[in-house]
Each structure stands twice: as C-alpha cells, then as structure tokens.
Amino acid sequence: MPARQPSKPRASRQTPEARPYHHGDLRRVLIDAALQLASEGAEVSVREAARRAAVSPGAPFRHFPNRDALMAAAAEEAQRRFRSEIEVALGQAPATDPLGRFRAFGLAYLRWAMRNPAHFEIISTGRYFAHGSSPELTRDNAELIALTEQMLADAAAQGLLRSADLKRIQIAGRALVYGFARMNLDGHFPRWGVDEGEIERMAEGVIDLFIAGIAKSA
Amino acid sequence: MPARQPSKPRASRQTPEARPYHHGDLRRVLIDAALQLASEGAEVSVREAARRAAVSPGAPFRHFPNRDALMAAAAEEAQRRFRSEIEVALGQAPATDPLGRFRAFGLAYLRWAMRNPAHFEIISTGRYFAHGSSPELTRDNAELIALTEQMLADAAAQGLLRSADLKRIQIAGRALVYGFARMNLDGHFPRWGVDEGEIERMAEGVIDLFIAGIAKSA
DNA sequence: CCCTTATGTAATCATCGATTACATTTGATG
DNA sequence: CATCAAATGTAATCGATGATTACATAAGGG
Numbered sequence: 001m002p003a004r005q006p007s008k009p010r011a012s013r014q015t016p017e018a019r020p021y022h023h024g025d026l027r028r029v030l031i032d033a034a035l036q037l038a039s040e041g042a043e044v045s046v047r048e049a050a051r052r053a054a055v056s057p058g059a060p061f062r063h064f065p066n067r068d069a070l071m072a073a074a075a076e077e078a079q080r081r082f083r084s085e086i087e088v089a090l091g092q093a094p095a096t097d098p099l100g101r102f103r104a105f106g107l108a109y110l111r112w113a114m115r116n117p118a119h120f121e122i123i124s125t126g127r128y129f130a131h132g133s134s135p136e137l138t139r140d141n142a143e144l145i146a147l148t149e150q151m152l153a154d155a156a157a158q159g160l161l162r163s164a165d166l167k168r169i170q171i172a173g174r175a176l177v178y179g180f181a182r183m184n185l186d187g188h189f190p191r192w193g194v195d196e197g198e199i200e201r202m203a204e205g206v207i208d209l210f211i212a213g214i215a216k217s218a
Numbered sequence: 219m220p221a222r223q224p225s226k227p228r229a230s231r232q233t234p235e236a237r238p239y240h241h242g243d244l245r246r247v248l249i250d251a252a253l254q255l256a257s258e259g260a261e262v263s264v265r266e267a268a269r270r271a272a273v274s275p276g277a278p279f280r281h282f283p284n285r286d287a288l289m290a291a292a293a294e295e296a297q298r299r300f301r302s303e304i305e306v307a308l309g310q311a312p313a314t315d316p317l318g319r320f321r322a323f324g325l326a327y328l329r330w331a332m333r334n335p336a337h338f339e340i341i342s343t344g345r346y347f348a349h350g351s352s353p354e355l356t357r358d359n360a361e362l363i364a365l366t367e368q369m370l371a372d373a374a375a376q377g378l379l380r381s382a383d384l385k386r387i388q389i390a391g392r393a394l395v396y397g398f399a400r401m402n403l404d405g406h407f408p409r410w411g412v413d414e415g416e417i418e419r420m421a422e423g424v425i426d427l428f429i430a431g432i433a434k435s436a
Numbered sequence: 437c438c439c440t441t442a443t444g445t446a447a448t449c450a451t452c453g454a455t456t457a458c459a460t461t462t463g464a465t466g
Numbered sequence: 467c468a469t470c471a472a473a474t475g476t477a478a479t480c481g482a483t484g485a486t487t488a489c490a491t492a493a494g495g496g
Contacts (some may be wrong), residue, residue, distance in 0.1 A: 179397020
C-alpha cells in the first residue's frame with residue numbers, strides 16, 4: 001500500500017488511487033447503480049450497489065433507511081425519465097386531435113416500457129417498496145392518468161367516441177397498455193421478439209385497434 | 219419428553235404427539251404451504267414452508283432441487299385450479315356463440331385473478347422460477363391461448379368481427395385482461411376496491427367494451 | 437481553533453438458500 | 467423373517483444479504 005503520512009489529515013490531496021474518505025454524492029451514485037443493476041437483469045442488492053460505488057456495505061444506510069427506500073428513490077428517478085419521454089411525444093402531437101394525442105401517449109408509454117423493462121417494473125410493480133411510500137411517484141402517476149382523462153374528455157366533447165362511459169374507456173386503455181408492457185416484462189412474448197422492432201410494431205397495432213374500437217363510425 | 223423405548227423401532231405407533239420420522243406426503247404439504255404463504259401476502263421462503271410442515275430446513279431439498287422448483291410446482295398446482303375454473307365457465311357457454319364464449323372466458327379469467335391475486339402472480343410472472351422451466355405450465359398456457367384463438371376464428375367465420383387481423387385482436391385481448399389482472403395485483407386500483415364486487419363489475423365492463431369494439435356493427 | 441454534524445468503516449446479527457454427512461424408515465429380495 | 471439398498475429426514479455448516487451498532491474521519495460554522 002502507498003505510504004501514508006499519519007500526521008497529515010488532508011486525505012483529499014493524496015496519491016491518485018487514494019479515494020477520499022467521503023464520497024461526494026453517494027446517494028446519487030447508489031441510485032444509478034441500482035438502476036444499472038436492474039437494467040442488467042441482476043437482482044438489486046444494497047451490497048452490490050455499495051460494491052459498485054466502492055464503498056462499505058453499511059454506507060448506503062446513511063442515505064436510505066432501508067433497501068426499499070433505495071428502490072423508491074430509484075423508481076422516482078426512472079419515473080422522471082419515463083415521464084419526460086412521454087411529455088416530449090405529447091409536445092409533438094396537435095392539441096386539436098385528442099385521439100391522436102391518446103395514440104401518441106400510448107406509443108410513447110409502450111416504447112419506453114419495451115426499451116426499459118426493468119425500470120418500468122420498478123416503477124409499476126410495488127414489489128420493491130411499499131406502494132404509497134413515495135408521494136412523488138403517486139402524484140406523478142396521478143398526473144399522467146389525469147392527462148389521459150383529459151384527452152378522452154376532449155374526444156367526447158368533439159363527438160369522437162362511441163360510448164359516453166369515459167371511466168370505462170380509460171380503465172380499459174390503461175389495462176391494455178399496462179398489460180402489453182407487463183406481458184413483455186414477464187416473458188409472454190416468445191421468440192417473435194428476435195426482431196427488435198417487431199414488438200413495437202405490434203404495440204402500435206394494438207393501440208390502433210383499441211382506438212378504432214372506441215372511436216365513432218369507421 | 220415421553221418415555222421412548224429404544225428397542226422398539228416402530229415409531230409410527232408411539233404417543234400421539236410423537237411425529238413419525240417420515241412425513242407421509244411432504245412434497246404436497248410443501249406446495250400447499252407455499253401457496254398458503256403466498257395468499258397470506260407473506261413472501262414464500264423454503265424455510266418457512268418447512269416450518270409449517272414441522273420439518274427441518276433441509277428436508278424440502280429432498281423433494282425439490284431448489285426454491286425455484288418448489289415455486290414451479292406451486293405454480294402448476296395453481297394453474298390447475300385456474301384452468302379448472304375456466305373450463306367450468308366455458309362448459310356453460312353455448313358453442314354456437316363464439317363471442318359469448320370469449321366473454322365468458324375473460325370473465326372467468328379475471329374473476330379467478332381477482333380472487334387469487336398471489337397465485338395468479340406466481341403463475342404468470344416468471345419471477346419465482348425460470349420461465350420455460352415447467353413444460354406443464356407452458357403447455358397448459360398454450361392450450362388456453364389456443365382456446366381463445368379458436369373462439370376468434372369461429373367469430374370471424376360467422377362474420378362477427380370488424381377486423382380480419384385475428385392475431386392483433388388476440389394479443390390485444392390478452393393484454394387487456396392480463397393488464398387488468400396485474401393492475402389489481404400491483405395495487406393500481408386504489409380504494410374503490412372497498413366494495414368487493416366493484417372491481418369485478420369493472421372487469422366485466424372492460425371486457426364488454428372490448429368485445430363491442432371488435433364486433434361488427436352496433 | 438474547536439466542536440457539532442454528516443458521512444463512511446468495521447464488526448456483528450439473524451435470515452435465507454443450499455450442501456454435506458449422517459440417521460432413520462421403508463420395502464424389495466432372498 | 468432378515469438384510470440391505472433406496473428414500474427421506476436431521477444436524478451442521480457455508481456464503482450472501484439486510485440491518486444495526488460502535489467507532490473513525492471529514493466538513494463547516496461558532
């Protein structure tokens with residue numbers, strides 16, 4: 001090991017490989033490590049995240065009271081990315097076409113879920129941390145739901161829908177998209193997933209089928 | 219402890235509380251314990267199942283090579299119950315009405331999933347054991363899927379469907395029903411679950427909406 | 437400068453899945 | 467019966483994990 005002067009406490013200025021005692025932004029690094037582990041298909045453990053951050057196994061507990069809190073923080077980060085992508089997609093959809101916006105929303109939703117399955121699972125499953133334990137996640141999700149309700153209300157106002165039961169349509173739409181994402185996650189799409197774009201095309205087809213089903217006339 | 223005659227090897231005939239060395243049907247008891255644990259919301263551990271069977275922590279591994287194998291066996295048992303209930307429902311639906319059978323199938327599927335959420339998860343999620351590791355489960359599931367495909371083909375043959383893309387309809391239907399079940403599982407139905415039947419009524423409504431969407435005319 | 441607070445380490449614990457060596461039963465075969 | 471091999475259960479142990487505790491080190495404000 002490199003020579004260490006015991007009388008000089010300023011460790012931050014030591015040899016290059018001498019890591020300073022304090023990490024800098026361990027909390028953030030742990031969240032990133034957790035998301036990274038998940039996306040690699042590995043199971044997320046606090047210790048492995050600590051290992052990746054080159055820090056002792058107990059260190060993470062200075063930033064998170066328990067494993068669930070780390071997962072909740074990771075979920076919040078993932079949700080920010082998810083939501084950001086959806087908002088970009090909606091920003092390109094004309095406000096005058098509510099069903100078009102509905103479609104764009106569903107496409108962006110599924111696109112992200114197909115490409116970030118592990119992160120989607122962390123966000124949605126409530127297995128890694130207690131369901132209502134993250135107000136940010138709850139509020140964020142409620143806002144997304146409110147968005148879709150607004151689109152359906154607009155569509156109904158323009159007389160575009162066959163049924164007036166918006167609640168039912170909204171639940172069905174959520175179930176359809178959520179179910180498609182989870183089928184992908186849970187391995188229910190066998191080997192026509194060899195073509196990367198195949199699943200995403202099917203997602204598009206399913207969304208279009210649904211919209212055609214709720215839209216007035218043909 | 220009760221007197222024990224060391225010269226008499228016939229342990230099965232001892233005092234009432236003296237458990238025989240061999241359990242009798244440990245394999246089955248372990249599977250039931252696993253399903254019981256899951257339905258109680260507890261996480262299933264091999265040790266806890268062994269505890270409930272009043273057996274040593276190593277005993278289960280005489281019947282299952284590892285935890286996943288136990289979960290797979292539990293999944294197979296759950297799938298039998300699931301499938302049995304669906305077949306009963308289909309037995310009461312007239313063969314001449316394919317869309318009615320489709321509806322009955324979806325209702326039975328969701329009814330069981332709503333009432334046995336933990337077991338539904340074990341069957342469907344592929345998190346407790348490798349996905350293709352149970353041929354029985356795979357085959358069983360494929361048969362259920364084939365059932366729905368047949369219904370849709372019959373409906374198309376009778377000219378009941380608006381679209382000829384049966385594959386797309388079938389995937390959408392699966393996603394819808396699977397998504398609804400998983401939303402319930404993952405806690406996406408907040409507190410209008412207080413009324414027990416409320417969710418099941420919503421499930422019915424969603425299925426009807428879907429069928430109305432794919433059926434020809436109105 | 438000192439002292440409080442934040443943050444990291446080391447050591448330790450209980451639980452879990454899994455393996456190994458050993459003990460007990462069962463049941464087939466002679 | 468008697469014997470022995472196979473099946474099944476136990477005890478002890480291992481490595482990994484989440485979590486806690488006591489202690490060490492750094493940072494920053496009086």
